[in-house]
Amino acid sequence: MRVFSLLIVPFLCMFAGTSSAELRQFEMTIEEVDLEVAPGFTTKVWGFNGQVPGPLLHVKEGDELEIVVQNNTTLTHTVHWHGTHQHGTWRSDGVPDITQLAIEPGDSYTYRFVASKVGSLWYHCHVNVPEHVGTRGMWGPMIVEPKDPLPIEKSVTKEAVVMFSGWNPEVADTYGEGGHPNEPISYFSINGKSFPMTQPLRVKKGDIVRLRLYAATIPVAFHPHGHDALVTHKDGLPLEHPYLVDVLNMAPGERYDVIIEMNNPGRWISHDHIEHHVSNNGKAPGGAILIIEYEGIENDDWYVWKDKAYEPDFYMSETLKKPFGLHDVAVFKGVDPFASRRRRRN
Numbered sequence: 587m588r589v590f591s592l593l594i595v596p597f598l599c600m601f602a603g604t605s606s607a608e609l610r611q612f613e614m615t616i617e618e619v620d621l622e623v624a625p626g627f628t629t630k631v632w633g634f635n636g637q638v639p640g641p642l643l644h645v646k647e648g649d650e651l652e653i654v655v656q657n658n659t660t661l662t663h664t665v666h667w668h669g670t671h672q673h674g675t676w677r678s679d680g681v682p683d684i685t686q687l688a689i690e691p692g693d694s695y696t697y698r699f700v701a702s703k704v705g706s707l708w709y710h711c712h713v714n715v716p717e718h719v720g721t722r723g724m725w726g727p728m729i730v731e732p733k734d735p736l737p738i739e740k741s742v743t744k745e746a747v748v749m750f751s752g753w754n755p756e757v758a759d760t761y762g763e764g765g766h767p768n769e770p771i772s773y774f775s776i777n778g779k780s781f782p783m784t785q786p787l788r789v790k791k792g793d794i795v796r797l798r799l800y801a802a803t804i805p806v807a808f809h810p811h812g813h814d815a816l817v818t819h820k821d822g823l824p825l826e827h828p829y830l831v832d833v834l835n836m837a838p839g840e841r842y843d844v845i846i847e848m849n850n851p852g853r854w855i856s857h858d859h860i861e862h863h864v865s866n867n868g869k870a871p872g873g874a875i876l877i878i879e880y881e882g883i884e885n886d887d888w889y890v891w892k893d894k895a896y897e898p899d900f901y902m903s904e905t906l907k908k909p910f911g912l913h914d915v916a917v918f919k920g921v922d923p924f925a926s927r928r929r930r931r932n
């Protein structure tokens with residue numbers, strides 16, 4: 587017995603030394619909150635941890651994940667981990683009546699799987715997807731860092747997550763409606779906000795910026811002015827032959843990673859080239875617009891965002907620097923519609 591343990595201990599130590607996989611345990615809730623998307627337009631959403639997009643799930647290739655999802659809303663939901671392969675864990679694929687029963691109000695479900703596929707993945711509800719995902723904000727980013735990143739990934743100096751979605755004001759006030767054919771989607775947003783409530787992406791000359799672009803719920807034709815973008819990954823998968831674009835078409839659900847060399851100081855619009863996606867319920871400009879602001883460029887008096895309060899984490903650039911985990915992003919939090927009533931009662 588003693589001989590056995592002498593032999594086994596060095597073996598186990600060796601194994602622990604070479605494996606960086608970790609068991610990571612998280613809890614996530616689903617909350618009913620109000621989300622202000624555009625000036626004068628607020629919609630009811632089901633927010634993961636009360637926010638849209640949902641919290642950033644940022645882990646490493648091979649990590650074992652255990653995520654308890656608590657449903658604090660009045661309808662049923664699930665979570666589908668879009669892009670993960672679920673080898674041997676199909677009951678964690680999150681499809682109601684196929685892989686699990688949907689999570690009832692007040693109940694929870696524990697998802698367990700290995701983060702085997704790397705890259706820009708995401709998660710979303712799989713109950714009545716046209717409503718829950720299409721108009722109620724039930725989606726968030728899941729980024730799995732590869733054990734061996736490509737040289738071009740190592741050259742990146744700044745990262746940003748950019749998630750596109752649309753909204754239907756006709757169903758904004760009533761849960762359980764929406765998701766119908768020909769639904770009038772008339773607000774368009776990036777990370778849950780429509781211009782001018784979006785934010786600039788601030789860069790400096792020489793930055794190598796990786797944009798993780800997600801066409802979460804709408805088609806997108808992403809067009810950055812002043813720069814070409816090198817498409818390096820599709821749906822998290824590295825491309826054998828990266829290619830340059832100035833317009834990138836994306837179908838709903840698709841993700842593209844692009845890398846842009848910031849070599850042209852100025853103030854540049856980046857927008858969805860599907861024309862009506864840059865309006866708010868028919869009024870332009872609005873919708874899916876982000877502006878790249880270079881350090882050192884003065885704000886002119888007439889600049890539309892001259893006095894804008896800057897949120898450096900709007901594209902999760904700051905959150906992505908944190909250690910691996912499931913991270914809330916304060917700027918994405920919705921408002922609990924009953925909070926003031928509860929305060930009055932207490």
Ligand SMILES: [Cu+2]
Binds near residue numbers: 662663718724
């Ligand atoms: Cu749902």
